[in-house]
Amino acid sequence: MKRGEIIAVGSELLIGGRLDTNSVFLSERLGALGVEVRFKSIVGDSEDDIVTVLTTAARRAEIVILTGGLGSTSDDCTRQAVARAVGRPLRRRAEAFAGMSARLAAWGRTPTVAQLRQTLIPSGADVLANPVGSAPGFSLQWNGSFIAALPGVPREADAMFDAAVVPHLVTVGTRDDRRIERRLLHTFGLFESEIDRQLSDLMKTYRSIELGLLASPLGVTIALTARAVPSRATPLDRLVQAVKRRLHRHVYAEGDQTMEDIVGRELAKQGLTLAVAESCTGGLIGHRLTQVPGSSRYFDRGVISYSNEAKHEVLGIPLALLRRHGAVSAHVAAAMAKGIRLKSHTDIGLSVTGIAGPGGGTVHKPVGLVYIGLNAKTSRRFFQDTLTEEFRFHGDRHSIKMRASQAALNMVRLWLKDMAIDRVHA
Amino acid sequence: MKRGEIIAVGSELLIGGRLDTNSVFLSERLGALGVEVRFKSIVGDSEDDIVTVLTTAARRAEIVILTGGLGSTSDDCTRQAVARAVGRPLRRRAEAFAGMSARLAAWGRTPTVAQLRQTLIPSGADVLANPVGSAPGFSLQWNGSFIAALPGVPREADAMFDAAVVPHLVTVGTRDDRRIERRLLHTFGLFESEIDRQLSDLMKTYRSIELGLLASPLGVTIALTARAVPSRATPLDRLVQAVKRRLHRHVYAEGDQTMEDIVGRELAKQGLTLAVAESCTGGLIGHRLTQVPGSSRYFDRGVISYSNEAKHEVLGIPLALLRRHGAVSAHVAAAMAKGIRLKSHTDIGLSVTGIAGPGGGTVHKPVGLVYIGLNAKTSRRFFQDTLTEEFRFHGDRHSIKMRASQAALNMVRLWLKDMAIDRVHA
Numbered sequence: 001m002k003r004g005e006i007i008a009v010g011s012e013l014l015i016g017g018r019l020d021t022n023s024v025f026l027s028e029r030l031g032a033l034g035v036e037v038r039f040k041s042i043v044g045d046s047e048d049d050i051v052t053v054l055t056t057a058a059r060r061a062e063i064v065i066l067t068g069g070l071g072s073t074s075d076d077c078t079r080q081a082v083a084r085a086v087g088r089p090l091r092r093r094a095e096a097f098a099g100m101s102a103r104l105a106a107w108g109r110t111p112t113v114a115q116l117r118q119t120l121i122p123s124g125a126d127v128l129a130n131p132v133g134s135a136p137g138f139s140l141q142w143n144g145s146f147i148a149a150l151p152g153v154p155r156e157a158d159a160m161f162d163a164a165v166v167p168h169l170v171t172v173g174t175r176d177d178r179r180i181e182r183r184l185l186h187t188f189g190l191f192e193s194e195i196d197r198q199l200s201d202l203m204k205t206y207r208s209i210e211l212g213l214l215a216s217p218l219g220v221t222i223a224l225t226a227r228a229v230p231s232r233a234t235p236l237d238r239l240v241q242a243v244k245r246r247l248h249r250h251v252y253a254e255g256d257q258t259m260e261d262i263v264g265r266e267l268a269k270q271g272l273t274l275a276v277a278e279s280c281t282g283g284l285i286g287h288r289l290t291q292v293p294g295s296s297r298y299f300d301r302g303v304i305s306y307s308n309e310a311k312h313e314v315l316g317i318p319l320a321l322l323r324r325h326g327a328v329s330a331h332v333a334a335a336m337a338k339g340i341r342l343k344s345h346t347d348i349g350l351s352v353t354g355i356a357g358p359g360g361g362t363v364h365k366p367v368g369l370v371y372i373g374l375n376a377k378t379s380r381r382f383f384q385d386t387l388t389e390e391f392r393f394h395g396d397r398h399s400i401k402m403r404a405s406q407a408a409l410n411m412v413r414l415w416l417k418d419m420a421i422d423r424v425h426a
Numbered sequence: 427m428k429r430g431e432i433i434a435v436g437s438e439l440l441i442g443g444r445l446d447t448n449s450v451f452l453s454e455r456l457g458a459l460g461v462e463v464r465f466k467s468i469v470g471d472s473e474d475d476i477v478t479v480l481t482t483a484a485r486r487a488e489i490v491i492l493t494g495g496l497g498s499t500s501d502d503c504t505r506q507a508v509a510r511a512v513g514r515p516l517r518r519r520a521e522a523f524a525g526m527s528a529r530l531a532a533w534g535r536t537p538t539v540a541q542l543r544q545t546l547i548p549s550g551a552d553v554l555a556n557p558v559g560s561a562p563g564f565s566l567q568w569n570g571s572f573i574a575a576l577p578g579v580p581r582e583a584d585a586m587f588d589a590a591v592v593p594h595l596v597t598v599g600t601r602d603d604r605r606i607e608r609r610l611l612h613t614f615g616l617f618e619s620e621i622d623r624q625l626s627d628l629m630k631t632y633r634s635i636e637l638g639l640l641a642s643p644l645g646v647t648i649a650l651t652a653r654a655v656p657s658r659a660t661p662l663d664r665l666v667q668a669v670k671r672r673l674h675r676h677v678y679a680e681g682d683q684t685m686e687d688i689v690g691r692e693l694a695k696q697g698l699t700l701a702v703a704e705s706c707t708g709g710l711i712g713h714r715l716t717q718v719p720g721s722s723r724y725f726d727r728g729v730i731s732y733s734n735e736a737k738h739e740v741l742g743i744p745l746a747l748l749r750r751h752g753a754v755s756a757h758v759a760a761a762m763a764k765g766i767r768l769k770s771h772t773d774i775g776l777s778v779t780g781i782a783g784p785g786g787g788t789v790h791k792p793v794g795l796v797y798i799g800l801n802a803k804t805s806r807r808f809f810q811d812t813l814t815e816e817f818r819f820h821g822d823r824h825s826i827k828m829r830a831s832q833a834a835l836n837m838v839r840l841w842l843k844d845m846a847i848d849r850v851h852a
Contacts, residue, residue, distance in 0.1 A: 287713045303740075304728030306716065
């Protein structure tokens with residue numbers, strides 16, 4: 001396989017303030033195109049340091065992608081660094097100016113003096129038009145390596161990658177027609193070590209496939225990577241099926257799908273509507289559900305009942321119930337789920353109440369204690385109309401909120417799954 | 427200044443699935459301790475590749491920090507790679523076992539066979555106890571470089587950095603008692619290019635300070651970095667004050683403070699309460715407000731009124747108003763803000779209604795059109811009780827939601843600021 005390297009340029013990536021998100025999709029895309037990325041580097045807005053990193057990368061790899069440092073502000077110096085590393089002078093290029101002017105004109109603007117700097121391109125390089133922003137990129141061949149400089153803005157880097165790198169790889173071909181294939185399976189409710197143990201014999205059968213496990217507040221993601229597989233037959237699909245069978249209901253999504261995608265798709269498919277009553281998650285479940293385009297078809301409303309008054313006034317929770325069991329209790333979670341469902345006339349009501357911390361915990365009700373409730377309109381046998389579950393989450397306020405929102409959406413997912421199975425058997 | 431390098435190990439960082447967040451705080455902390463980080467590398471779970479990167483880094487830097495690859499699963503190989511790079515065999519170490527057993531015992535667990543691998547440490551290295559997790563780390567001296575291997579989990583890496591790297595740097599001292607100082611100023615409502623232009627003469631006066639600008643849906647962050655400054659006097663504070671004066675109300679926060687921190691602090695200070703009515707942001711404003719510990723003091727409740735029925739039923743918006751102006755209108759934003767304030771008996775009601783896309787836009791009401799409303803109980807002169815503002819945001823669904831939530835919180839911030847000024851003058 002061809003070797004690729006990615007260099008992310010920007011002091012803000014080096015000393016904090018921003019994470020390099022470009023290299024994630026770039027290496028994914030390169031892998032699918034038959035280029036293996038084994039090293040990534042991050043370097044500041046320093047001409048010398050970019051030259052150092054670029055020289056090392058070009059020695060190791062046939063494809064080198066730089067992102068960032070092409071802007072109009074005074075700190076941007078990728079253009080100068082590449083020109084110096086490959087020994088070609090910067091030249092003002094008419095195509096670069098034309099493309100930038102056209103883009104700015106569409107926004108009702110004209111190039112500023114500072115922006116004219118962006119039309120300086122190493123001599124002999126191909127100018128890459130920016131279909132979504134104003135900064136032009138460029139690509140060139142040097143000592144057997146193909147070097148492309150793309151903007152730091154993800155949407156722009158993405159568009160330019162398609163315009164510059166894909167055609168190049170198609171022209172030169174991938175050396176041996178092999179590529180990297182990868183599948184992601186997202187699980188909820190299992191420890192990393194448990195998954196590792198459960199899959200160990202399977203992984204011995206598929207020796208050419210690498211297993212990676214990645215824990216986060218959203219669960220554990222299983223990454224299965226087959227390197228240098230021939231373009232056609234692959235044992236990866238068989239392994240994915242085997243893992244899904246083994247981990248069963250714990251696998252909630254694949255690839256770039258999220259829990260909210262899956263829950264939304266299933267709600268839409270079954271023609272059901274949902275409303276949420278959130279206490280400790282503070283709106284996060286509503287936010288996640290509405291990240292999915294078209295969610296208005298099944299998501300009706302949410303109530304963030306942070307105070308007890310809100311729980312009483314908006315959801316109709318009796319004050320006596322709040323006093324007797326406390327706001328963080330299975331009783332109140334059940335009442336919240338029922339309350340929001342009745343108030344909103346939806347098919348399902350979902351609720352969360354808990355202690356996100358760092359304050360507010362007691363010996364009996366520690367930080368991380370969360371109750372989730374689900375109430376549904378159903379006349380089916382074997383289906384309770386109210387479910388509640390108790391969780392004890394670890395971590396800081398943010399991760400407790402994330403875990404609680406994931407557990408709540410997972411409860412809806414499993415309920416919908418059972419409902420679908422029940423329908424088939426009915 | 428001493429030179430440092432950071433190496434993040436993990437195939438999931440290389441081919442996607444996770445971003446390297448450790449290196450951000452590590453380089454920040456190293457900078458404050460007098461170590462300049464100029465290069466970061468990301469490498470997969472491959473022993474050969476870790477050896478390559480570590481060897482290059484140790485040639486360039488006096489301090490090399492590795493994170494990740496210390497887990498118990500089969501893909502973790504940082505221990506082996508460091509041992510091979512520095513030419514020392516791995517040895518099972520009693521301290522490593524004792525620390526791990528004690529940690530697991532606190533969780534009611536005992537080490538598994540797989541976890542025993544984690545007690546293998548390069549001979550002669552110092553074992554670093556993990557105060558929050560089970561994986562031990564280690565540090566050693568090699569060819570004039572100090573090398574520390576820390577876990578990949580951010581909380582664990584952080585704690586071990588304090589335990590291992592800080593004492594080392596204190597012992598050896600920073601060569602010339604110089605360090606990197608950095609200040610972040612977060613702005614909202616200005617373009618990057620506008621800020622660059624407005625600050626250009628100031629930056630010429632402070633030639634030793636670097637300016638970095640970073641645009642995101644939350645606004646533009648200004649990073650001011652002074653390299654190799656003497657430990658005492660610094661012109662950075664003077665520049666920060668000058669920038670704040672110049673950009674005035676556009677600077678909403680500094681350092682690691684967020685918009686929600688600032689809004690929350692000011693609400694608490696003025697003893698005011700807030701409720702929100704969200705349509706297109708879907709709960710994101712509530713989620714952000716409740717990310718702040720102690721937010722229950724001023725955040726009472728939120729309503730995610732996604733459907734028109736919810737706007738009518740929960741907030742009391744007349745159906746005629748919704749029909750006449752449409753849900754996405756200044757009239758409805760104003761009515762939502764007033765509705766949520768009256769229903770929740772808070773001092774301030776905040777509302778957002780808009781089109782997050784990608785569907786739902788028309789010629790007159792395109793995707794990205796957002797109205798924000800604020801309604802407050804006030805009897806003060808010069809203060810309107812209702813404010814509305816129209817925005818046209820660019821970007822995808824997620825960034826339109828982020829921008830809208832930021833603009834809404836910023837409206838509350840400015841209102842609170844004017845209120846505070848008015849109080850002083852009253």
